[in-house]
Amino acid sequence: MIESIALILASTMRLATPLAFAAAGEYIAERAGMINISIEAMMLGGAFSAVWGATLTGSPVLGLVFGMLAGLLIGFIHANFSHRLTVNTYVVGLTLNLLVLGLTSFLLDVMDLSQAQVSKFAIPILSDLPLVGDALFNQRWPAYLLWILIPGIWYAMYRTRWGLNMRAIGENPSAVDATGIDVLKRQRFALLIVGVLSGLGGAYLSVGEVGLFNQNMTAARGYVVIAAVIFGGWSLKGTMIGCLVFGAADAMRLALPALGVTLNAQLLIASPYILAILAMVLFAKSNRAPGSYGRPFVRGVV
Amino acid sequence: MQTQHAEAPSGRTAPAVELRGLTKRYGSIVACDDVHLTVPQGEIHGLLGQNGAGKSTLVKMLLGLVSRDAGQILLGGRSVEIPDPLAAAELGIGMVHQHFSLVNELTVWENVTLGEPGRPDPARTKALVRSIGERYGLTVDPDVRVEELSTGERQRVEIIKCLRRDPNLLILDEPTSVLTLAESRELFSVLRRVVQDEGRTVILISHKLDEILDATDHVTIMRSGRVVAQRATCDTDERELAREMVGRELSKWVAASALGDLDRLVDPSHSTDAAMLDRTESIDEDRFPVRLRITDAYLSEEGRPQLQGLSLELRAGEITGLAGIEGNGQRALGDVLSSLIPLDSGTVEVDGVALPTGRPGVMHRAGIGVIPEDRHQSGCVLDMSVAENLVMSTVNSVATRGMVSRSRIRANAERLIEQFEISTPSPDTPMRQLSGGNQQKVVLARELSLDPKILVAAYPTRGLDVGAIEYMTQQLHAAANRGIAVLLISTELEEILTLSHHIAVIHRGAIVGRMRRVDVDAERLGMMMGGQAA
Numbered sequence: 001m002i003e004s005i006a007l008i009l010a011s012t013m014r015l016a017t018p019l020a021f022a023a024a025g026e027y028i029a030e031r032a033g034m035i036n037i038s039i040e041a042m043m044l045g046g047a048f049s050a051v052w053g054a055t056l057t058g059s060p061v062l063g064l065v066f067g068m069l070a071g072l073l074i075g076f077i078h079a080n081f082s083h084r085l086t087v088n089t090y091v092v093g094l095t096l097n098l099l100v101l102g103l104t105s106f107l108l109d110v111m112d113l114s115q116a117q118v119s120k121f122a123i124p125i126l127s128d129l130p131l132v133g134d135a136l137f138n139q140r141w142p143a144y145l146l147w148i149l150i151p152g153i154w155y156a157m158y159r160t161r162w163g164l165n166m167r168a169i170g171e172n173p174s175a176v177d178a179t180g181i182d183v184l185k186r187q188r189f190a191l192l193i194v195g196v197l198s199g200l201g202g203a204y205l206s207v208g209e210v211g212l213f214n215q216n217m218t219a220a221r222g223y224v225v226i227a228a229v230i231f232g233g234w235s236l237k238g239t240m241i242g243c244l245v246f247g248a249a250d251a252m253r254l255a256l257p258a259l260g261v262t263l264n265a266q267l268l269i270a271s272p273y274i275l276a277i278l279a280m281v282l283f284a285k286s287n288r289a290p291g292s293y294g295r296p297f298v299r300g301v302v
Numbered sequence: 303m304q305t306q307h308a309e310a311p312s313g314r315t316a317p318a319v320e321l322r323g324l325t326k327r328y329g330s331i332v333a334c335d336d337v338h339l340t341v342p343q344g345e346i347h348g349l350l351g352q353n354g355a356g357k358s359t360l361v362k363m364l365l366g367l368v369s370r371d372a373g374q375i376l377l378g379g380r381s382v383e384i385p386d387p388l389a390a391a392e393l394g395i396g397m398v399h400q401h402f403s404l405v406n407e408l409t410v411w412e413n414v415t416l417g418e419p420g421r422p423d424p425a426r427t428k429a430l431v432r433s434i435g436e437r438y439g440l441t442v443d444p445d446v447r448v449e450e451l452s453t454g455e456r457q458r459v460e461i462i463k464c465l466r467r468d469p470n471l472l473i474l475d476e477p478t479s480v481l482t483l484a485e486s487r488e489l490f491s492v493l494r495r496v497v498q499d500e501g502r503t504v505i506l507i508s509h510k511l512d513e514i515l516d517a518t519d520h521v522t523i524m525r526s527g528r529v530v531a532q533r534a535t536c537d538t539d540e541r542e543l544a545r546e547m548v549g550r551e552l553s554k555w556v557a558a559s560a561l562g563d564l565d566r567l568v569d570p571s572h573s574t575d576a577a578m579l580d581r582t583e584s585i586d587e588d589r590f591p592v593r594l595r596i597t598d599a600y601l602s603e604e605g606r607p608q609l610q611g612l613s614l615e616l617r618a619g620e621i622t623g624l625a626g627i628e629g630n631g632q633r634a635l636g637d638v639l640s641s642l643i644p645l646d647s648g649t650v651e652v653d654g655v656a657l658p659t660g661r662p663g664v665m666h667r668a669g670i671g672v673i674p675e676d677r678h679q680s681g682c683v684l685d686m687s688v689a690e691n692l693v694m695s696t697v698n699s700v701a702t703r704g705m706v707s708r709s710r711i712r713a714n715a716e717r718l719i720e721q722f723e724i725s726t727p728s729p730d731t732p733m734r735q736l737s738g739g740n741q742q743k744v745v746l747a748r749e750l751s752l753d754p755k756i757l758v759a760a761y762p763t764r765g766l767d768v769g770a771i772e773y774m775t776q777q778l779h780a781a782a783n784r785g786i787a788v789l790l791i792s793t794e795l796e797e798i799l800t801l802s803h804h805i806a807v808i809h810r811g812a813i814v815g816r817m818r819r820v821d822v823d824a825e826r827l828g829m830m831m832g833g834q835a836a
Binding site: 168171176178179180181 | 386388399401404405406407408412415416417418419420421422
């Protein structure tokens, strides 16, 4: 019994890690008032580019860098289309999602991609702890970056002027504009951060956990990340808990049949997404969203 | 212009602000016309005027939000250029905004430090908030989120935000419009301290006579973009202020009447229309039955009271003008009569039948036609054709079993275009391509084609030229003559005086006075609109 629980926990952590990288970025964007739906494209593009980069250079670590750059590029395209060309941000996001899905599927067919995977690193002693040791302290090494990244983002959002401005922009961009801060520039910057972190999340999925790239590998995990931020009530802690919950749902999908529990297979596969939809329906209204959530900012007199 | 009272301090030092011949035009409209204004150092200077008198434009030029067309700004005797708000702040001009520019989710200290350079320093900012609070009696907890504060406390935060930059000149734009009486008194005692103890200068923009009289040292009155009077507050009284603020000019209306036969409307004493004289002088209960009756209407939006016990009757065949300063509940009343929002309490009756409020289409079906405040936003669909816009609220009349008939839409449009003299290339022309006057004619035609019992016209001539104004005026009169009860909502007194048989004054969401057109005297009306019992 203990063994199966440890197994499910380890599986949860593995599946939650890519979500957590992307969600850390999405959290910043949502606090700055944006719902960045092109996050799916960023993750998928990151996953593909990581394997492609690893094939080119022979190094899975450089693959991760490729993944982050791919996410950055998608963020840059999104920011410029929605701000400079003033195309509706959701139209841009949906278009990018479809474009990247098609492009990666096509490139997967015509390119010869090799397998590549970053190494595991077990922290001595701690990884031998019962129950949680394997889950927390025996992971692919990039997963440990989260231990620095998440406190770092919290500090940036709550202790620096940059974070204060970001939070204020999400609440009342006109007031921030009136104090002489360039709102759109900061929102574009937030999109670049989501790009890098979601690219890293996607890359972790491919060259981290799986070691290769499949067609539509992220399978709507980008939307699950958006659900995690909503589930978490737009707090960083809640967002991470959301990632764990969705990771756990994914882990159960894999673990339950192995444990001999028989459930409708389709239902099992759908369960994380059903949970995500439930979370959005239940929490989107009851939690307090940023004041200017999802509304494009247009300059004007207050 | 200045009295000895003002010369005493200005003899020592140059005036804090001196404006010379400031002019600002928006297209053909002159918002500020050769404004000369001198505010000595260390006094509270009132700027009084109705909506659109040019007060806000004047202040925007001082803050660098609007560039001037002509004239000079002198601060402390030096001529200055103010290209943007940042430059204004550096010159020591601080503004407390009418609509709060605070971020609700953030704490007080975070709001105070927002927009400053460098790393935020919570301890220092909190200490600053406390020390400013103690100095001026503006106590507020720096750790509380702004959304948890009352409107009075929010205003304190706004003032702290402004004072912490140590401005020499403080500008307050309608600061008491959201405050209770006690909160207003507190605000004025703070301003008094700022002026007396520290020699700063305050410009207080207001249209409330009592607070101008209570709080200021001097007052400048503006009307139609011009300075019409300057007084030492101690030498004037509310009657004089009211008279100067409202004035007697019927500029635009006189211009409109030059095109046609509006003279008799502008001045009913010259009227040869016996029926109209009759109507303005007596209420004949039988001939003019009550069509619409609103009783004790209360409504708040987002915690702010909009209507507070408003009661109003409209009689068939009469135009009732709703006079008042903008933001006293006119918009809420219009929205209720368009079925857009429900009342918190109170009733709306049409011909004695009570109607449920806030249910889509109910008011409309009961026979209330509305010409909305903003014709682009809620009056018409700009990208649809004239013909489609004309059937928008009567679409059932041109449809059979859910299918609309294009030929009937077209026939209806051709009939209305001819009847209402709408100038359009064709019924299929998009609304966007019509002039403002013709767009308004489309809205009017659509509402009148329903044969309403009651017509609510909110700012029906806003932004129109004189020809279109005359047309609208005649149409509203014709509607009243056909027995429709007309409610005219406007902040332009000239418009109301020109059109109405009766005038009701709205203030803070309630009707504070009624009078017949023939009994109107500008002084009394101005006082009621300014919230003075009269």
